Every structure is written in C-alpha cells, then in structure tokens.
Amino acid sequence: MNLLSLSWKNIMNKPLNLMLSMVLFGLGIGLINALLLMDHQMKEQFDSNLAGIDMVIGAKGSPLQMILCSMYHIDNPTGNIGVGEAKPFLNPRHPLIETAVPLALGDSHRSYRIVGTDHSILSLYEASIGEGKLWEQHFEVTIGRVVADETGLKLGDRFQSSHGFNDDVDLLHEHGDGFVVVGVLEPTGSVIDQLILTTTKSIWDVHGHEEASEESHEIHAGHDHADHDHEHDAAGFNLLDYPDEEITNILIKFRNRTNFQALNLPRNINENTDMQAASPPIEINRLYSMIGVGVDALRNIAIIIALVSAFSIFISLFSSLKDRKYELALMRVMGAGRSKLFLLIVLEGVLLALLGFIVGYIISHIGMEVIAHYAKASYRYSLTGFIFLKEELIIFSISLLIGIVAALIPAFQAYRTDIHETLSK
Amino acid sequence: MLSTKDLAYTYNDSDWISFPDMDCQPDQRYLIIGQSGTGKTTFLHLLAGLLKPKKGVVSISGQNLSSMSGPTLDRFRGDNIGIIFQQTHFMDALDVEENLMIAQKLAGHSIDKPAITKILKKLNIGHKQYSRTKNLSQGEKQRVAIARALINKPVVILADEPTSALDDKNCLEVVDLLERTADDANATLLIVTHDNRLIDHFPNQIKLS
Numbered sequence: 001m002n003l004l005s006l007s008w009k010n011i012m013n014k015p016l017n018l019m020l021s022m023v024l025f026g027l028g029i030g031l032i033n034a035l036l037l038m039d040h041q042m043k044e045q046f047d048s049n050l051a052g053i054d055m056v057i058g059a060k061g062s063p064l065q066m067i068l069c070s071m072y073h074i075d076n077p078t079g080n081i082g083v084g085e086a087k088p089f090l091n092p093r094h095p096l097i098e099t100a101v102p103l104a105l106g107d108s109h110r111s112y113r114i115v116g117t118d119h120s121i122l123s124l125y126e127a128s129i130g131e132g133k134l135w136e137q138h139f140e141v142t143i144g145r146v147v148a149d150e151t152g153l154k155l156g157d158r159f160q161s162s163h164g165f166n167d168d169v170d171l172l173h174e175h176g177d178g179f180v181v182v183g184v185l186e187p188t189g190s191v192i193d194q195l196i197l198t199t200t201k202s203i204w205d206v207h208g209h210e211e212a213s214e215e216s217h218e219i220h221a222g223h224d225h226a227d228h229d230h231e232h233d234a235a236g237f238n239l240l241d242y243p244d245e246e247i248t249n250i251l252i253k254f255r256n257r258t259n260f261q262a263l264n265l266p267r268n269i270n271e272n273t274d275m276q277a278a279s280p281p282i283e284i285n286r287l288y289s290m291i292g293v294g295v296d297a298l299r300n301i302a303i304i305i306a307l308v309s310a311f312s313i314f315i316s317l318f319s320s321l322k323d324r325k326y327e328l329a330l331m332r333v334m335g336a337g338r339s340k341l342f343l344l345i346v347l348e349g350v351l352l353a354l355l356g357f358i359v360g361y362i363i364s365h366i367g368m369e370v371i372a373h374y375a376k377a378s379y380r381y382s383l384t385g386f387i388f389l390k391e392e393l394i395i396f397s398i399s400l401l402i403g404i405v406a407a408l409i410p411a412f413q414a415y416r417t418d419i420h421e422t423l424s425k
Numbered sequence: 426m427l428s429t430k431d432l433a434y435t436y437n438d439s440d441w442i443s444f445p446d447m448d449c450q451p452d453q454r455y456l457i458i459g460q461s462g463t464g465k466t467t468f469l470h471l472l473a474g475l476l477k478p479k480k481g482v483v484s485i486s487g488q489n490l491s492s493m494s495g496p497t498l499d500r501f502r503g504d505n506i507g508i509i510f511q512q513t514h515f516m517d518a519l520d521v522e523e524n525l526m527i528a529q530k531l532a533g534h535s536i537d538k539p540a541i542t543k544i545l546k547k548l549n550i551g552h553k554q555y556s557r558t559k560n561l562s563q564g565e566k567q568r569v570a571i572a573r574a575l576i577n578k579p580v581v582i583l584a585d586e587p588t589s590a591l592d593d594k595n596c597l598e599v600v601d602l603l604e605r606t607a608d609d610a611n612a613t614l615l616i617v618t619h620d621n622r623l624i625d626h627f628p629n630q631i632k633l634s
Contacts, residue, residue, distance in 0.1 A: 324517075419475045
C-alpha cells in the first residue's frame with residue numbers, strides 16, 4: 001500500500017469518471033496515433049517505390065495520374081505514346097539517360113497488372129528471380145511474390161488476361177493458351193511484388209490479336225503452327241524495330257540527375273513533343289500537400305479532442321477533490337506531508353492519462369489494421385497495424401505530460417488543504 | 426508526556442481563547458469537558474499539531490510541536506499521536522485492512538499485517554478485515570477508527586466526542602474499549618467531550634470555559 005497503489009485504487013473507485021476520461025483521451029490519442037501510423041506508412045510506401053526514377057514519359061494528361069499509373073499502379077494510363085515518337089529516349093546511347101524502361105500497360109489478371117517491359121525494370125526495384133526464370137519468350141510471364149501468394153499462380157500455370165484493371169470476366173481476352181508463368185521474383189517490398197511482367201509484344205499481341213479475330217476469324221485459323229512459334233520467339237526482339245506500335249510509359253533514370261540538360265529535359269519534352277514528362281518526386285510532393293490538407297484538419301480535430309480530454313481529467317480530479325477533502329486531511333493527520341498529497345493527485349492524473357493512452361494505442365493500431373485490409377483490397381498496398389514507431393514514444397510522453405498538467409491545479413489544491421478547517425466541519 | 430503552557434489561540438486577532446496548562450502522564454486518562462463554543466475542537470487540533478498555536482507551547486515527549494517544520498510535524502503526528510474523530514472517515518477506495526496499512530505507511534512504518542489482524546481481532550472486528558469501510562455499521566466504523574488511531578502505537582491518543590452519537594450501552598462499551606487499548610499501548614488518553622455520561626468515569630478532568 002503505497003502512494004501509487006492508493007492513487008490506482010482511488011481512480012478505480014470512480015469508474016464512470018475513469019471511463020469518461022479514458023474514452024475521451026483514448027479517442028484523441030488514438031486519432032493522432034492512427035494519423036501518424038498512416039502518414040508514416042503511406043510515405044514509406046510512396047518513397048520506396050520512387051526507386052530512383054527521375055522522369056516518367058507518357059501521353060499528355062494529368063502528370064500525377066501518369067505517375068500514379070506507371071510507378072504505383074493505382075490509376076489508369078493517360079493514354080499511349082508511339083514507339084517511333086519515344087524512340088530517342090529508348091536509345092541506349094542517349095547521352096543523358098542511363099536506364100529507360102518501357103512499359104506497355106492495359107491488361108491485368110485478377111486485378112494484378114500485367115506489364116509489358118524488358119528486364120531493365122528489375123534493376124530499378126533491385127529485384128531478382130526467386131523461382132524459375134525471367135520471361136524470355138512472348139507470353140511468358142514472371143510474377144511478383146505478392147501476385148504468386150495472393151492468386152496462387154505457380155510455375156507452369158496458364159491464365160488469360162483481362163482488359164483494364166478490374167477482375168471482370170466479360171473483359172477477358174482470349175488468346176490461344178494465354179500467358180504461362182515461368183518465374184517468380186524474390187520479394188522486394190516494392191510495387192514490383194504486385195506486377196506480372198512479360199514482353200511488350202505480348203501486350204500488343206493480346207490486343208492486336210483480338211481486333212484481328214473480331215474482323216476475320218479465318219486469318220487466325222489460317223495461321224500455321226510454324227508461323228505461330230516464330231511469332232512467340234522473342235530472341236532478337238528490339239522495341240525500336242516497331243515504330244508504329246505503342247507503349248504507355250517510359251521510366252527514366254538519368255546518368256547524372258544534377259546535369260543541367262537533364263533537369264531541362266522534362267520541360268523540353270512537354271513543350272516540343274506530343275508527350276509529357278513528369279518528375280516523380282515533384283508529383284508525389286504535390287500529392288502529399290493535397291492529402292496534407294485533410295490530414296492537417298484531422299490532426300487539428302484530434303488535438304482538440306486531446307485538449308478536451310485533458311480538461312476532462314482536470315474536471316474529474318477537481319470534482320473528486322471536493323468529495324475527498326476529508327480523506328486528504330486524514331492523510332495529513334496520519335503523517336503524510338503536503339507534498340505527498342500533491343504527488344498523489346499528480347499520480348492520479350498520470351494514471352488516467354496512461355490508461356487513456358493505452359486505449360488510444362490499441363484503438364489506433366486496430367484501426368490501422370482495419371484500414372490496411374481495405375487498402376490491400378483496393379490499392380494492393382500492404383499497410384499494417386502491427387508496427388511500432390519511434391514517434392509513438394513522443395505521443396506517449398505527451399500523454400503523460402497532459403496528465404501531469406491537467407493534475408497540477410487539483411494537486412495544488414490538495415497541497416493547500418487546511419486540515420484544521422476541514423476537520424472542524 | 427503531553428504538556429501545554431500558556432496556550433492561546435485567536436481566529437480574528439481580537440477574541441482570544443486561552444487554554445489551561447496541562448501536564449499529562451503516560452498511562453493516565455484525561456477528560457476535557459466544555460460546552461459548545463468553548464474551543465474544544467480548537468484545543469484538540471492544537472494538541473495534535475493540526476493547528477499552530479498563536480501563543481504558548483504544546484510539547485509531546487519533550488518535543489515542542491511549534492518548533493517542527495511541516496513535513497517533520499506531519500510525520501511526528503502520524504507516529505506519535507492517534508486521533509479518533511467525532512465523525513469517522515476513511516479512504517473510501519480502500520478496505521479496512523488497507524486503511525490501516527496506509528496509516529502505517531504514512532507514519533513512516535513498514536506494513537505489518539499480523540499487527541493489523543491482531544488489533545482488529547482485539548476490537549472484535551476481525552471478520553471485517555477485508556470489507557469496504559462504507560459497508561460497515563456505525564459501531565464497526567468507530568472500532569476501525571480506534572484501530573487506525575492505535576495501529577502505530579502512539580504515545581498520545583486524542584478522541585474527539587467519541588460517544589456523542591452512541592446510546593448508553595454503546596457509549597460505555599466504547600469508553601471501555603478506549604481505556605483498554607490505551608492501557609495496552611501505554612499511551613496517554615485524552616477525551617474531548619461534552620457528554621456528561623463520561624464524567625463519572627474519569628477522575629482527571631480539565632474544564633474549558
């Protein structure tokens with residue numbers, strides 16, 4: 001039976017007061033903490049997927065949409081660009097460009113996007129092959145780890161792609177035997193885990209073939225087997241040989257990102273071609289600042305709730321003092337000094353705040369886990385409620401501080417208890 | 426043991442209440458009697474160090490209460506003076522045992538559960554050791570208050586109108602209880618009262634007027 005256990009019993013003795021403080025404080029802290037978790041993980045996801053990409057080229061439209069589409073795979077393409085038009089930037093001898101990764105988008109399998117590209121995309125995300133091999137032939141695919149885990153696709157499995165981004169049977173393409181899985185990548189934690197990689201020509205063929213089959217089925221039937229095999233042979237395939245075909249985006253890494261000409265390249269493209277170029281960090285910062293308004297508003301609401309709850313702790317302690325005046329005087333009679341009474345009330349404030357923090361902590365992490373499930377379903381982003389951030393320690397300290405501050409005035413009141421006057425009544 | 430000299434107090438600097446000099450011996454009981462308004466409670470609080478005298482001296486075991494600093498006086502009081510108030514009050518959040526434990530703790534003693542069990546048994550409330558204080562009857566509360574006042578083996582026991590709310594039978598019982606426990610503890614017992622039923626019991630009487 002010491003001061004701590006006495007203060008604990010005292011707050012437990014007023015369950016309604018305790019609940020009010022805990023619920024209010026828990027809500028405020030929970031909201032702030034959830035925002036923190038959310039903000040941190042979103043930024044981490046976005047930043048890890050920046051993958052050192054300096055510029056994205058695509059069809060004119062919203063630059064943010066283009067970035068979200070080509071790098072985060074959570075939006076639709078702005079359109080396609082001709083290979084012929086994009087030729088200079090795909091040239092490996094371009095003086096400013098170190099890596100140029102072409103992307104042909106448009107199809108997906110069970111909501112996982114099929115990306116027609118070449119092996120250079122692996123270096124962007126530092127991905128390596130885990131099982132099987134990389135895609136070599138047309139209609140061979142190598143899939144990311146998440147795709148493999150979520151769809152259950154295994155080496156040798158075949159599937160048909162569907163048009164767009166939705167898992168819609170009506171939009172299913174039918175192309176011979178469809179795609180065949182030849183490899184699974186090691187997990188990287190970046191967006192490539194959620195992609196199905198194949199050759200650009202496979203994407204063209206799926207679409208071109210469909211149009212052809214609609215026009216005339218006979219031509220397809222007339223294909224002989226040798227011809228078909230030849231068509232699937234990707235050896236010696238060079239994108240630049242197909243100037244009339246289209247791709248969606250090019251992800252570009254500069255040789256030297258501080259080079260003056262490189263810095264001017266996006267502007268040149270935007271002004272002088274029918275294509276647009278955008279810088280991922282700039283667009284993502286724009287996105288942060290747009291989301292930021294909402295986050296700020298939420299944070300302010302959370303802070304107001306936290307202040308109200310601090311006030312509720314204050315009220316709860318202050319009103320309990322009235323009922324306990326005699327008890328406090330009694331403690332003095334039994335040998336407690338004034339400072340002990342002060343400490344007792346501060347401890348009660350801290351305990352209330354601590355309990356509120358625990359409630360808030362649990363609310364925020366469970367809430368985050370719930371949000372993570374939705375985010376996974378709609379954006380394929382893997383967020384989690386089961387992380388611990390250093391910033392949470394700061395929130396913890398602030399909670400305790402609020403408890404102390406809210407208890408100061410009541411504690412001082414207790415400190416000043418006049419025993420003679422109280423006990424004379 | 427407990428002595429006062431030239432003790433006087435005023436609430437408004439004009440009307441002074443003077444108190445008789447006392448020199449109380451251990452093992453003795455004293456009755457302080459006076460009608461309402463004669464400063465009984467003030468006297469008791471001065472004796473207990475709850476109120477600082479404006480004039481004069483209160484000494485317990487040879488130590489002048491006025492000369493002690495706040496925390497020292499609080500600790501000294503907890504250790505040496507047991508007080509039984511007219512109205513019994515307890516820490517509501519605690520049970521009987523815990524109320525006695527906090528009394529030990531606040532007086533600077535370590536917690537001694539066997540001593541608690543012993544004193545509760547002696548006062549015939551051993552079965553209430555783990556009851557919440559608000560569930561006790563008036564008589565039981567009085568006994569717990571006595572147990573709390575005595576748990577630290579004080580040298581002086583002060584009782585403020587301990588019998589005023591009791592019928593004759595209970596009155597005698599409580600007086601008997603107080604006398605016995607004071608004897609056991611070798612303590613000086615002072616009872617402040619205006620209850621005439623007690624007058625025959627205590628030869629040492631101090632009148633306030």
